[in-house]
Amino acid sequence: MSEKRHEIDELGEFGLINRITKNFTLTNSTSLTGIGDDAAVIAAGNDNLLVSTDMLIEGIHFDLSYVPLQHLGYKAIAVNVSDIAAMNGKAEQVTVSLALSNRFSLEAVETLYNGIKAACENYKVDLIGGDTTSSVSGLVISVTVIGRAPAEKIAYRSGAKANDIICVTGDLGAAFLGLQVLEREKQVFLADPNMQPNIEKYNYLVGRQLKPEARTDIVFDLEDAKVIPTSMIDVSDGLASELLHLSNHSGVGVRIYEDKVPVDHQAYETAIEFNLDPVTCALNGGEDYELLFTIRKEDQEKINKHPDIHMIGYMHDRKSENVMITKQNNFVPLKAQGWNHFKEN
Amino acid sequence: MSEKRHEIDELGEFGLINRITKNFTLTNSTSLTGIGDDAAVIAAGNDNLLVSTDMLIEGIHFDLSYVPLQHLGYKAIAVNVSDIAAMNGKAEQVTVSLALSNRFSLEAVETLYNGIKAACENYKVDLIGGDTTSSVSGLVISVTVIGRAPAEKIAYRSGAKANDIICVTGDLGAAFLGLQVLEREKQVFLADPNMQPNIEKYNYLVGRQLKPEARTDIVFDLEDAKVIPTSMIDVSDGLASELLHLSNHSGVGVRIYEDKVPVDHQAYETAIEFNLDPVTCALNGGEDYELLFTIRKEDQEKINKHPDIHMIGYMHDRKSENVMITKQNNFVPLKAQGWNHFKEN
Incomplete structure (x- = not known):
């Protein structure tokens, strides 16, 4: 039997996600919507919570030769808050995980966090957690955002009707x-x-x-x-x-x-x-x-x-x-x- | 004025986190506990939600020359679920973000996800979201876990008393x-x-x-x-x-x-x-x-x-x-x- 190696770029990002996630099912009653929209939806009392996550990788998503670190920090929060807005919800909390190579000084990290802080203040979201570690090369920023909306106000990708x-x-x-x-x-x-x-x-x-x-x-x-x-x-x-x-x-x-x-x-x-x-x-x-x-x-x-x-x-x-x-x-x-x-x- | 560059390893991980986060405050009424425990705590109806996140970097946290990808996927979930257990809560949802270099085949990614799936089934948590992207070098796995507990059962790091x-x-x-x-x-x-x-x-x-x-x-x-x-x-x-x-x-x-x-x-x-x-x-x-x-x-x-x-x-x-x-x-x-x-x- 031949074991052909398949490259990820044959599938593309959406193909890969579909391939990987088709075997996963939701089993907890609090997991209302999983993968496939701008954010997942979790039952939480009168409101539902909205959860979305994004990872930004140096050399793929940004080039530090022209992206100022402060703007990068701001953007990392803004693009996640945008995913909650895209569900017609309001973002309330974020976690920010960073991996940094020793190329980055403490001052550089503080500049990045100044941007994160400016975005948190502008969008009224609280930084509630994260992880900070070293990396072999370059900068990785992973943000998870948690938002909130009453169930009846959440806008999914799936609700459009003819004539809308x-x-x-x-x-x-x-x-x-x-x-x-x-x-x-x-x-x-x-x-x-x-x-x-x-x-x-x-x-x-x-x-x-x-x-x-x-x-x-x-x-x-x-x-x-x-x-x-x-x-x-x-x-x-x-x-x-x-x-x-x-x-x-x-x-x-x-x-x-x-x-x-x-x-x-x-x-x-x-x-x-x-x-x-x-x-x-x-x-x-x-x-x-x-x-x-x-x-x-x-x-x-x-x-x-x-x-x-x-x-x-x-x-x-x-x-x-x-x-x-x-x-x-x-x-x-x-x-x-x-x-x-x-x-x- | 001299502008001395300070290295991150002068501070260590906890020092860096303290330095960065001291300027952040919680402003939303739903943000009950932020950085500083095994998980953050968010108000959500009768229960509280617990949120924790961890990032695993190839070459720092694992060495693929002896770590099988399936075990790595399992461990990435287990260590996050452990953070929720450490608050005396029960994990219910996870998001998994991956950055992959083109060294990884589709089959390798599927093996990694087999481990993630085994852990999700064992711990009864649902995969509800994530992000998948390419990386310049190596594998990065970022997991966020969401758990739940009644407010009165949550165990913080801060509650120990003399004679306990x-x-x-x-x-x-x-x-x-x-x-x-x-x-x-x-x-x-x-x-x-x-x-x-x-x-x-x-x-x-x-x-x-x-x-x-x-x-x-x-x-x-x-x-x-x-x-x-x-x-x-x-x-x-x-x-x-x-x-x-x-x-x-x-x-x-x-x-x-x-x-x-x-x-x-x-x-x-x-x-x-x-x-x-x-x-x-x-x-x-x-x-x-x-x-x-x-x-x-x-x-x-x-x-x-x-x-x-x-x-x-x-x-x-x-x-x-x-x-x-x-x-x-x-x-x-x-x-x-x-x-x-x-x-x-």
């Missing part, structure tokens, strides 16, 4: 373009260390990449407007990938309009400068940490004056037809080309 | 000696790859190192006996280090008797073979994952027939006097010489 309106917050593609700018400046610097980085005109994009914010404000605004999203996810891998998640979990199809996809003007101009299509950056760029959600048609008027919520399309009942309708009225199939940390290597 | 009886489960030092055996056999193998490892006579010690068990049985036994420990901790860094934690948190002193410290006979003989003092291995070895706890004197008779609970000493009111009374009736100060993952490098 698709909404997205903020603007998309800027974080990806910020990364392109930073990578280009790094190459310029490596070629000639006397060159000063020229990123001022890209300040919005670079800020979106280095210090993204979780849209916890939207969770409060939806509560005030008495709107519970029928489905919800945060935009970490790119709009197209997240739309396909909602389609897949909810069993309905997606139609969005190209001219409704929100792209900031700095992102638009920079995309052109890089010979990239701005909407493609929005669809596939990732790391925007905006919220993508669906609402019932009758809730539309409750939030259609919100300055930062954009209605970009609607759900329909043919679940395999996930398309973007272009400005020329062509139907373009949506494809997930988001970030795959296994395929990047 | 000090109890420890199982036997100590075997995991440390198992590691010595494995390291020796590795050196033999590196010197002559045709040599077969000779570990059969050390099977108990090697098993304690490679596949430790969390003492969840003791939590149930204490419940049956209607005993709530006044303080509790698990033995991960060595008995001496853990006793000093209880002394420090509770503000009382420790007296233990050398002849009461439980050491398995295989551990005893192997310590002698390695020219090590068996009781020193028990005091400083670490990774036993037994439970160390204190009980009120009046509870003593409720558990003194338990075959696996050993009463090794008592607390007294001079908190700076932490001693072991030797067989020759000498008083030896207890010192924490447990594992320090920063000082090992």
Whole structure:
């Protein structure tokens, strides 16, 4: 019998997770939802608790040659808080585990924690635990966040129905373009260390990449407007990938309009400068940490004056037809080309 | 002004944690206990939730040249479940995040998860989430465990009073000696790859190192006996280090008797073979994952027939006097010489 070795990147991250977790079942009555959404759900009295975790690895998720440690600490918390917001919940606690090589001084660790602390204060979450150890090489940050929501307010990926309106917050593609700018400046610097980085005109994009914010404000605004999203996810891998998640979990199809996809003007101009299509950056760029959600048609008027919520399309009942309708009225199939940390290597 | 760089290993792990976390405060009413015990405590209806997290790094915490991946997966869960047991609680959920270099095949990852699954089934915990990513080098496993206990049953490190009886489960030092055996056999193998490892006579010690068990049985036994420990901790860094934690948190002193410290006979003989003092291995070895706890004197008779609970000493009111009374009736100060993952490098 041959024992062929199979490479992980044949499957990709989602394939690997599916393969591994299909043998696991939930047995405790308090485990309400396991793997497969932005956060797991645990019974806890009147509310449910939401649990999510993310690991950031130096050389894979961040490059310390242009990511300041303080921003990295902030981002590590923000992206986890975003996963709780994506369930329509409120983050309350985090644990932070660090592995550090001896390249890092005490001062460097304190700078990292200054960012963690700034994010904890901004999002009103408490640091309640963690683990700190040395590493053979580089920095690893693993964060687990715990949030809370009444059961009836939790928004899963699976609740969208045909005719629901698709909404997205903020603007998309800027974080990806910020990364392109930073990578280009790094190459310029490596070629000639006397060159000063020229990123001022890209300040919005670079800020979106280095210090993204979780849209916890939207969770409060939806509560005030008495709107519970029928489905919800945060935009970490790119709009197209997240739309396909909602389609897949909810069993309905997606139609969005190209001219409704929100792209900031700095992102638009920079995309052109890089010979990239701005909407493609929005669809596939990732790391925007905006919220993508669906609402019932009758809730539309409750939030259609919100300055930062954009209605970009609607759900329909043919679940395999996930398309973007272009400005020329062509139907373009949506494809997930988001970030795959296994395929990047 | 000089800006001196300070090295992390000047502080050690506990010093670093203290330094970093002293600026963080708990602000949410649901955050009952933060950093400083085996697990954090969160309000959740009638019960409290317990949260703990651990990160295992290849080359620091394990050596894949002699640690089978299946055992590693099992151990990653067991050591986290042990932290919940150390609060007198019951673990219910875990998240598992993995970073993997492309050295690992899909089959290797599945073997690791077979061990994780075996532990989840044995301890009746549900895998509810995680993150999977690539790494630049080696394997990183980060586990967060969530457990549960009624508020009045949670045992903190801080509750011991003078005259409380000090109890420890199982036997100590075997995991440390198992590691010595494995390291020796590795050196033999590196010197002559045709040599077969000779570990059969050390099977108990090697098993304690490679596949430790969390003492969840003791939590149930204490419940049956209607005993709530006044303080509790698990033995991960060595008995001496853990006793000093209880002394420090509770503000009382420790007296233990050398002849009461439980050491398995295989551990005893192997310590002698390695020219090590068996009781020193028990005091400083670490990774036993037994439970160390204190009980009120009046509870003593409720558990003194338990075959696996050993009463090794008592607390007294001079908190700076932490001693072991030797067989020759000498008083030896207890010192924490447990594992320090920063000082090992």
